[in-house]
Amino acid sequence: MSATFSEVFGDNPLHLHRTIPLDFLSVKTVPDSHVWPKSGDDLEYSDDVFSIPLIDLKNPDAANQIEKACETWGVFQVTNHNVPLDLLQEVESKARSLFSLPFEQKLKALRTPGASTGYGVARISPFFNKYLWHEGFTVVGSPVDHARKLWPYSHQLFCDVIDDYQKKMKELARTLVQTILNSLGIISEDEDIMNRMCSPENVNTALQLNSYPSCPDPNRAMGLAPHTDTSLLTILHQSSTKGLQLFKEGVGWVWVRPINGALVVNIGDFLHILSNAKFPAVLHRVVMQEAKQRLSMAYFYSPPSDFRVSPLVLDSGQTPSYRSISVGEYIRFKAKDPDSALSEIRI
Ligand SMILES: O=C(O)CCC(=O)C(=O)O
Numbered sequence: 001m002s003a004t005f006s007e008v009f010g011d012n013p014l015h016l017h018r019t020i021p022l023d024f025l026s027v028k029t030v031p032d033s034h035v036w037p038k039s040g041d042d043l044e045y046s047d048d049v050f051s052i053p054l055i056d057l058k059n060p061d062a063a064n065q066i067e068k069a070c071e072t073w074g075v076f077q078v079t080n081h082n083v084p085l086d087l088l089q090e091v092e093s094k095a096r097s098l099f100s101l102p103f104e105q106k107l108k109a110l111r112t113p114g115a116s117t118g119y120g121v122a123r124i125s126p127f128f129n130k131y132l133w134h135e136g137f138t139v140v141g142s143p144v145d146h147a148r149k150l151w152p153y154s155h156q157l158f159c160d161v162i163d164d165y166q167k168k169m170k171e172l173a174r175t176l177v178q179t180i181l182n183s184l185g186i187i188s189e190d191e192d193i194m195n196r197m198c199s200p201e202n203v204n205t206a207l208q209l210n211s212y213p214s215c216p217d218p219n220r221a222m223g224l225a226p227h228t229d230t231s232l233l234t235i236l237h238q239s240s241t242k243g244l245q246l247f248k249e250g251v252g253w254v255w256v257r258p259i260n261g262a263l264v265v266n267i268g269d270f271l272h273i274l275s276n277a278k279f280p281a282v283l284h285r286v287v288m289q290e291a292k293q294r295l296s297m298a299y300f301y302s303p304p305s306d307f308r309v310s311p312l313v314l315d316s317g318q319t320p321s322y323r324s325i326s327v328g329e330y331i332r333f334k335a336k337d338p339d340s341a342l343s344e345i346r347i
């Protein structure tokens with residue numbers, strides 16, 4: 001199903017202005033505004049012809065496997081990641097209760113224009129001519145202000161689970177970035193880079209809870225349109241319903257199968273730039289494969305806004321593919337036009 005990026009990427013990207021998701025429970029058919037064109041050229045491998053690397057972080061060879069996976073895929077799944085399975089289940093169940101609230105209740109926590117947190121449509125939504133079959137809830141730091149609006153008398157447990165989850169994600173993200181920079185030989189050249197780029201106090205993080213509501217006609221709807229993440233890397237927990245696909249050059253759209261207890265890690269724009277394009281910033285999307293609701297929790301891990309990202313080219317003779325740019329400036333480029341931010345800084 002579904003259309004290619006360019007097909008739906010309008011000339012006038014701000015053509016649609018809806019910031020409030022559809023009240024999905026109230027519709028019996030997919031409205032025209034949410035019907036995506038079908039294009040015949042999407043190759044989809046529904047079986048395991050190509051499978052994303054699954055890496056056991058306790059394996060002594062894990063660092064090697066991560067480097068290879070970053071280079072070949074830009075994405076991998078990890079087990080033995082030190083995030084307890086019951087915490088994964090709890091965060092999923094909290095997300096489920098949030099999105100199950102009555103529509104009017106969710107609107108009390110609506111993300112306001114210019115703000116980054118709360119309930120709303122996907123950030124990339126305004127850049128497409130069709131709406132997505134998606135609703136999201138974004139957390140930066142503590143979720144308490146919005147949680148209080150959603151559950152005036154009983155938000156504490158939600159906040160505790162979200163805090164706990166973010167803490168675990170932050171540790172895991174740091175370990176993964178460190179492993180990846182080590183594999184590129186960067187840390188031995190610049191010992192201080194982890195402190196400047198990923199100090200726990202200054203690192204930029206966001207947790208995005210995603211719901212792809214149950215859909216009366218999944219083949220005609222799009223969960224999340226193709227995009228790359230504005231992060232060093234993103235760690236994703238997906239519920240057992242399949243939907244995530246990544247675009248592999250020369251192959252097409254490949255499924256990222258849900259594996260119970262495993263987390264999906266994908267390279268975002270910043271590690272792509274730092275690696276001088278050695279690691280792809282993987283283009284991914286969510287298709288509506290099944291009629292039932294799908295949930296995911298994406299944790300974005302990025303350097304502080306004033307950190308300058310540039311290709312860390314170590315081999316003499318290698319030329320940088322991107323110019324240096326501050327994280328803050330890159331985020332502004334991306335917010336203006338997600339499709340051309342990387343090419344904007346390509347040398
Ligand atoms: O729901 C998913 O599997 C992917 C979510 C995602 O790509 C995002 O939130 O950026």
Ligand SMILES: [Fe+2]
Pocket residue numbers: 227228229234284298
């Ligand atoms: Fe994403």
